[in-house]
Each structure stands twice: as C-alpha cells, then as structure tokens.
Amino acid sequence: MKTYNYFPGCSCSGGTARAYHRSILAVAAALDLTLREVPDWNCCGSSPYSSYDEMGMVALSARNLALVEAGGLDLVTPCSSCFVTLNWANIVLQKKLKKHESVKPVIDEILAAVDLKYDGGVAVRHILDVMVNDIEPGRLAACVSTPLRGLRAAPYYGCQVVRPDTGLDHPENPLNLDRLLDGLGAEVADFSHKTACCGSSLLLSREDPGLELVKAILESAQAEGARCLVTVCPLCQSNLDLYQSKVNRRYGTHFNLPVLFFTQLMGIALGLDPRDLGLDACLVPATEILSAYIKEQHGK
Amino acid sequence: MPETNRSAAFIDEMINFPSLRKIRLCMQCGTCTGSCPVAQHMEHTPAQLIAMVRADLREEVLGSPALWQCVSCYKCSERCPRGIKVADIIYALKRLSLRSGQASRRTPTPELYRQFVNNVYRHGRVSEFGLMAAYYLKTRPFKAWRALPLAWRLWVHGRSGSGRSGLSPQGRRQVQVLLDRARSLKRT
Numbered sequence: 001m002k003t004y005n006y007f008p009g010c011s012c013s014g015g016t017a018r019a020y021h022r023s024i025l026a027v028a029a030a031l032d033l034t035l036r037e038v039p040d041w042n043c044c045g046s047s048p049y050s051s052y053d054e055m056g057m058v059a060l061s062a063r064n065l066a067l068v069e070a071g072g073l074d075l076v077t078p079c080s081s082c083f084v085t086l087n088w089a090n091i092v093l094q095k096k097l098k099k100h101e102s103v104k105p106v107i108d109e110i111l112a113a114v115d116l117k118y119d120g121g122v123a124v125r126h127i128l129d130v131m132v133n134d135i136e137p138g139r140l141a142a143c144v145s146t147p148l149r150g151l152r153a154a155p156y157y158g159c160q161v162v163r164p165d166t167g168l169d170h171p172e173n174p175l176n177l178d179r180l181l182d183g184l185g186a187e188v189a190d191f192s193h194k195t196a197c198c199g200s201s202l203l204l205s206r207e208d209p210g211l212e213l214v215k216a217i218l219e220s221a222q223a224e225g226a227r228c229l230v231t232v233c234p235l236c237q238s239n240l241d242l243y244q245s246k247v248n249r250r251y252g253t254h255f256n257l258p259v260l261f262f263t264q265l266m267g268i269a270l271g272l273d274p275r276d277l278g279l280d281a282c283l284v285p286a287t288e289i290l291s292a293y294i295k296e297q298h299g300k
Numbered sequence: 301m302p303e304t305n306r307s308a309a310f311i312d313e314m315i316n317f318p319s320l321r322k323i324r325l326c327m328q329c330g331t332c333t334g335s336c337p338v339a340q341h342m343e344h345t346p347a348q349l350i351a352m353v354r355a356d357l358r359e360e361v362l363g364s365p366a367l368w369q370c371v372s373c374y375k376c377s378e379r380c381p382r383g384i385k386v387a388d389i390i391y392a393l394k395r396l397s398l399r400s401g402q403a404s405r406r407t408p409t410p411e412l413y414r415q416f417v418n419n420v421y422r423h424g425r426v427s428e429f430g431l432m433a434a435y436y437l438k439t440r441p442f443k444a445w446r447a448l449p450l451a452w453r454l455w456v457h458g459r460s461g462s463g464r465s466g467l468s469p470q471g472r473r474q475v476q477v478l479l480d481r482a483r484s485l486k487r488t
Contacts (some may be wrong), residue, residue: 009427010425010427010428011424011428014364015427015428015459015461016428016454016459016461017459018458018459026379040467040468040470040471041425041466041467042420042424042467042474042475043420043424043426044472045417046416046421047372047413048412048413048416048420049411049416049417049420050391050395051391051394051395051398052394052395052399052413052414052417053393053395053399053479053482053483054317054391054487055482055485055487056478056479056482056483057480058482059479059481059482060420060475060478060479062478063313063474063475063478084372094450095417097318099318099319099321100318102318103318106485109481110478110481110482113477113478113481114474114477114478147408159371159372159374159375160372160373160374161440163373163374163375163377163378164374164377164378164446165378171374171378172378176331192391196337197337197338197371197373197375199371200371200372200373201409201412202338202369202409204411204412204432204435205368205407205408205411205412205435205439206341206368206407206408207410208341209338209369213337213338213371214413220346237310241367242450242453272356279456280457281457281459282457283453283457284456
C-alpha cells in the first residue's frame with residue numbers, strides 16, 4: 001500500500017478532465033495506491049502565471065508543497081502543466097542549482113506571511129511516472145483481467161510530461177507509456193507525433209495555428225493504423241477530442257479517433273466498472289472500440 | 301563620436317534572470333526556430349527574438365505578437381546546442397511585456413492570460429467555464445455566441461465544471477496575500 005499526496009489541478013477537479021480524475025481514483029484503488037487530495041490546494045498558475053509573475057508562480061506552488069511537507073509523501077499530479085510548474089518551483093526551492101539560491105529566502109518570507117513554510121522535502125511526480133515505476137514488476141500484468149487484445153492505440157505523450165527532461169524518459173522518443181499499454185495487451189501504434197505539441201492553450205485564443213497542430217497529430221496516429229489515442233494530460237485530451245470535429249470540417253478530413261486517458265484504458269483492462277472510468281465524457285465516442293472489452297468482462 | 305553602449309542594456313536586463321545567463325552564447329544556428337511547432341505563425345521567430353534582444357530592440361521585442369504564440373513545448377530548450385533555455389527566455393519576455401504594458405494588441409492571447417491570472421487571484425483555482433466566458437466577452441463579445449455549441453456539448457458530457465468545492469475562504473485569502481506580496485517585490 002503506497003500513499004501519495006494527490007494534486008488534481010483545476011482541469012481534473014470538476015473541469016473538462018473529470019474522466020481522468022475518476023479513472024485515476026478507480027485504478028489507484030484497484031492497485032492499492034492511496035491518493036490523498038492535497039487539502040485546500042490552489043491553482044499552480046501554469047503557463048499564464050509564469051507569463052506574468054515568476055515569483056508569484058513559485059509562491060503558488062510553494063503553498064501547495066508547504067501544505068503537504070509534514071507527511072513526507074510524494075506529491076503526484078495528473079496534469080502535465082501542473083507537473084512542470086510544481087516541479088520547476090520545487091527544483092528552485094530545493095536550491096539544486098546555485099543560480100536559484102536567491103529565490104528561497106524571498107519565498108520563505110512570502111510564505112511566512114500566511115504562517116506556512118517549505119523546506120524542499122517533497123518530491124513532485126506525474127501520475128504516469130507513478131503508474132509505470134511504483135507498481136511492482138508483474139503486478140500490473142497479473143491484475144489485468146481483460147487484455148486489450150486487438151486495440152491499436154497510439155501513445156500520445158504531448159510535451160510537458162517529457163520536456164523539460166526529468167531523466168524519467170526520453171524527451172522526444174519516450175517509451176514508458178508505450179510499454180504500459182503493451183502490458184495491458186494493447187497493440188501499440190508508435191507514431192511520429194507522439195511528443196508533438198497539441199497546441200496547449202493556443203486553441204482558446206488563436207485557433208488556426210492550434211488546429212494545424214491537432215490535425216498533424218491525428219493524421220500521424222491514423223497513418224499508423226491507430227484506432228484511438230491515449231493521453232496523459234487534460235489539455236492534450238481536450239484539444240484532440242473537442243476540436244476533432246472542427247478539424248474535420250476545416251480540412252475535409254474524417255478523423256474518428258477517440259482520445260482516452262491512459263488510466264481509462266488501465267481501468268478497462270483491470271476489469272473495473274466502466275461507469276467509474278468516465279468513458280461517456282469523450283466527445284468523440286469511445287464506446288464502439290471499447291464495447292468488446294467491456295462485454296467480455298461482464299460476461300454479456 | 302562616442303560609441304554608445306546601448307546594446308548592453310536590454311541583454312543585461314535579461315541576464316538578471318538566473319535561467320537566462322547563457323543568452324550571450326547564442327550562435328544563431330536556428331535550431332530553436334526549426335524545432336518550434338508554431339514558428340511559421342510567428343512574426344519573429346525564436347532565433348530572431350534572441351538576435352533582437354542582443355541588438356537592444358527592446359520595444360520591438362516586447363511588443364511582438366510572436367511572444368504569445370509560444371506553446372511552451374520546450375523543444376527549443378531541449379535541442380539548443382548551447383544549452384540556452386529558450387522557452388524560459390520567451391516567458392521572461394512575456395513577463396516584461398505584460399508588466400510594462402507593451403503586450404501586443406494584435407493578438408488576443410495576452411488577454412486570455414490576464415483573465416486567467418485574475419481568476420487565480422479571485423478564486424485560488426480556475427473555473428474553465430468562468431475563464432472562457434470572461435475571456436470571450438472581453439475579446440469578442442459579439443462572436444461569443446459561436447462558442448455555445450461546444451459549451452453545450454461539454455455540458456451534456458458533464459465536463460462543464462462546478463459541483464466540486466473551491467478553496468476555503470481562508471485558503472483564498474492566503475493565496476491573495478501570497479500573490480500580493482510577490483507582486484510587491486516588483487520582480488519580473
């Protein structure tokens with residue numbers, strides 16, 4: 001039984017990625033991982049705050065880290081952007097590099113104003129890292145009751161789970177998710193755009209460049225015969241799912257690629273109740289490609 | 301005629317950011333530009349922006365709409381043969397740009413970021429729907445209705461948020477105190 005501080009982030013917390021949140025909790029329970037939501041956590045600020053006030057961004061992260069330091073447990077987040085932001089703030093506050101040494105005293109003073117303090121004792125991790133590295137070898141395979149045989153899935157990492165490089169996987173040709181999907185019995189469709197950018201928040205303000213990026217990813221996955229994409233980030237899932245019909249209208253394409261969170265597929269393979277996996281949240285419906293596995297596990 | 305040392309000014313400002321000390325090492329190889337997924341949409345590419353910084357074109361750089369195209373994919377930083385954190389340079393330029401009131405008005409992205417920042421300050425967490433509503437009404441009030449079909453589909457699929465609690469009032473106050481203090485440092 002392993003326990004973690006769980007930082008859902010704004011998208012997973014009742015936002016567009018509730019399916020990710022639900023499937024993570026379901027899968028974690030099935031694999032004996034206890035996720036304790038960080039009490040009263042605040043937004044990490046992500047790219048917009050980093051584009052406005054660097055100290056403010058570090059302070060936002062520092063509050064979250066300070067709230068959980070006492071327990072000595074790792075902080076795990078499903079959002080790649082929250083991961084990059086919290087991890088970077090943590091690296092600075094842990095004074096891993098000499099050039100950042102001047103930041104911590106400033107943040108200490110800011111935190112003291114709200115009776116908090118943080119001394120660098122928390123490790124910040126992404127949920128993919130935990131699922132890949134913290135489950136004993138063979139355990140996941142042993143728990144798979146419905147192998148995803150015949151499901152050709154494209155592992156889409158996006159950018160921020162692999163860059164900046166944390167040493168956990170290759171920054172441009174990673175394989176952790178590929179291996180995890182293989183372990184679930186799926187056919188892995190390795191494709192050229194596995195770490196190409198989904199467009200991030202650009203889709204919200206400048207749609208046209210963003211749609212090009214989404215199209216390129218879908219095209220690349222389709223070219224490898226993928227029947228679905230598998231993501232690790234709420235924003236990636238949103239962009240590839242919500243804008244797929246718009247890409248089809250704009251470019252005359254006919255993509256019909258469900259975009260699933262990796263924990264949703266884990267849940268199916270582990271034989272969990274599909275109602276706990278948020279499958280109905282997909283705008284590009286996933287029911288058709290998953291029905292065979294769901295039927296199998298419920299003996300229908 | 302005295303040789304002006306103007307070219308030192310902007311770059312010195314940049315070097316004050318600990319992550320950006322290597323900016324002087326740029327050899328204009330163009331790897332960052334070649335790696336950037338949105339470079340073709342940028343008025344000034346990443347390599348050009350660095351060259352402009354070194355040429356002390358402060359106003360042109362801070363007013364460039366190109367800054368706001370950056371999607372933080374970090375390919376530039378990972379691939380730079382000189383180890384320059386190009387993505388961090390873009391972030392620093394965005395901060396300088398926003399804080400000095402020079403953010404380009406030719407792109408709506410700065411306004412999205414401003415709304416996001418306001419949302420974080422007011423609530424401590426971001427409600428995606430609240431954010432998008434505020435952003436659309438501010439930047440394209442007469443076209444905001446175009447977002448309704450997608451908003452509807454999201455609502456039908458249970459992805460429109462709320463229902464979960466936000467921060468406690470004490471937590472929200474803490475966040476505001478932290479952010480006020482950070483801003484009062486006047487550090488970018």
